Amino acid sequence: MARVHLWASLRRFAEGQEVVEVDATTVGQMLDALEKAHPSLGPAIKAGLSVAVDGEVIANNRAAPVGPQSEVFLLQRLKGG
């Protein structure tokens, strides 16, 4: 199961959990599983998120792979100049 780390102000939408374990092989599956397990996270996910999977920042790619042992961090959608 991939371990998804929620930033602190998201945890109130996931019953206070800092880390949520999800069964997923892609970023898209991971986000869908998160929302299914914790529907209150839906607005945050729909607002657009970037993620970091095992240190690799994935700005916007639902097809990016997630491994069973992956450490995933949710990040706000990044913009650049």
Add this chain to the structure above:
Amino acid sequence: MARDDVKTGYKLIGTRPNRPDGLDKVTGRARYGADFSLPGMLHAAVVRSPHAHARIVKIDASKALALDGVKAVVTRADLPTGLTGEDLNLQDNTLAGDRALYDGHAVAAVAATSALLAQDAARLIEVTYEVLPHVTDVDAAMAPGAPVIREGVADYSVPEGMHGNVARYMEFGHGDVEAGFAAADIVREHTYKTEATHQGYIEPHACVGQMGEDGRGEMWVCTQGHWYIRRMSAAVLGIDAANLRVTPSEIGGGFGGKTTIFMEPLSLALSRKAGGRPVKLVMSRSEVLRATGPTASASMDVKLGMKKDGTITAGQVYFRMQGGAFPGMSPIGEALPCAFACYDIAALKHEAVEVIANRPKAAAYRAPGSPMAAFAVESLVDEMCRELKLDPIEVRLKNGATNGSKSSYGPVYNVIGLKETLEAAKDHPNYAIPLGPNQGRGVASGFWFNHGGETSVSLAVGEDGTATVMIGTPDIGGSRASIGLMVAETLGIPYEDVRVNVVETGALGVNEPTHGSRATFASGKAAVEAARQAIAEMCRRAAADWGIDAEAVEWKDGAAHPAGPNAGKHPPMTIGEIGSKMGSTGGPISGHHEVTAEGVGASFGTHVVDVEVDPETGRTTVLRYLVVQDAGTAIHPAYVEGQYQGGAAQGIGWALNEEYVYGADGRLQNPVFLDYRIPVASDLPMIDTVIIEVPNPGHPYGVRGVGETGITPPLPAVASAIAGATGARIRSLPCSPPKVLAAIKAAKG
């Protein structure tokens, strides 16, 4: 100082050929946004609110429309209804609805047969306003009793009880912060403020739009991202994106400010209303400053714990940032992760709120959020180094992030070059130059994530063995040259045989803009893949000609060669020979690659600045300035140095002079370059550069984006140098002469 002497095994990468756009630009042949014209073209002018916040009671355009030569007027009533979310924000900003939300907010637009006539007509459009309470300062906008300027801006993240102008809230961290502060020898806490600054691109926004009554249109525009212009304009006008073709012009600077729309849909709306005649719309400098995105202003609390040996035990920040009258524009989501990104600290807490205020809709500006965050954190690090009499570079080396460090925002860094920049700065001759009276030295490091993003690139082999590359990322910093070098290196042909063109929206799949320091990284990566695809096809053509398997052919030095024991003996077949007969060997040879590019390499830099402060006037002179930054691999070192120098120059301006000044009436007081003071060449010394190369394993040639990090360290570095020169710490930018003089007097008691 560059890397020209470093042996890499590359033939072209790392060289400095002439700029492909240089001759056109110095001779005036380059076509910028305002240079484009069409037969029968009309000219547009925009009516803008003179109030920071006002209800629009009535718009009467009858006098304007009565003028001979006035062909169309558009107001919000001409735009479709029913938009939501960011599309509605874009439409609201393009033309105000029932309320003007900032000084300069567009209220109506007019098209006429000449620019002067359009301006006269705009003055004849009578707008009746009911002035409403306003607020422009970030802290004042959150204060009890501040007018709520738009209802319902708070998103899911805002806890109950916060002010109605708070649009977003964020918090994250790790470790036990209180225990970290308890373990420190000193704990210091201060508030730092930065003012809004503008990207200051020399070319104002400009476009020509044409749209018929059938809703099909075309636009020629100065932009960093024409697919974004297409999507946003189509949304604002309620048309299908496929019905709009957008061609980018040359661009005279963007720095993030041209990644979105401000007035572009107006040219199309006016054209449609004027029977399909093309309409040119060019902003004045005053319009650019009043109504296009500056960056956010910020008010930031920082607390740090440090041991006497310089070990940072804990850090905590609380940022308040306003990004204008629209939610989602203040970069708290970037500023917070950047705040401590240069450090490996056991306990950190980050908290931020986004606030709206009666200011123009902010846009991205070079490493959005990172310069403000660096000003707050790096200034306090410097203050504590001075208090403990510690070398600021040694303290950063002691606490700095390195390969395998857990970043302040969660993920572990892969391969990064921060410590290499610190070591190079420490060893640079500038760091050892003795300082004279009234002189001070400042040091700061900076970070930017860098970005990959949606990218589509095509490459075509010519009949003469040259190659044409089609990219969708406008060239704002040398990407055509860098991509040309990478393609030439891959194909094994001279750089001069590769031409890179930025093409329109109909020629490629969707490309994100040139933003996030991504063009050389992402379009370059895709171009290399496209070249490899073309190489594979050329090897197949040679193999077919030789009657051997394609696997028995290898590509080197611009030609197919037989390889392996069974390939036989054949003279190499050059790209020119293959190209000259491709019509009879299977047709055109091309390569194409599209990807949401990943594998970005984080970017770190360290700056050292020496200043001299006139104690009589408070004026600061930059004596010398050093930028050290990791480029991964410097494809075209001259452009890399230019990015470093440009970032430093903009950061110095932010530190010393630039600010949006609002009057009590909420109107911008300095909407011209005479009063909004960006640095000019005579203000700055030659900015020294050192290119560090820690190749990014996520790119075939090791590229990291280099465009943004350079603006981050100057804010704290300059303020720290001034503190060194005067003993007075400025915690609110800019360090303008009156402010420095007052601080000197206050420090003397």
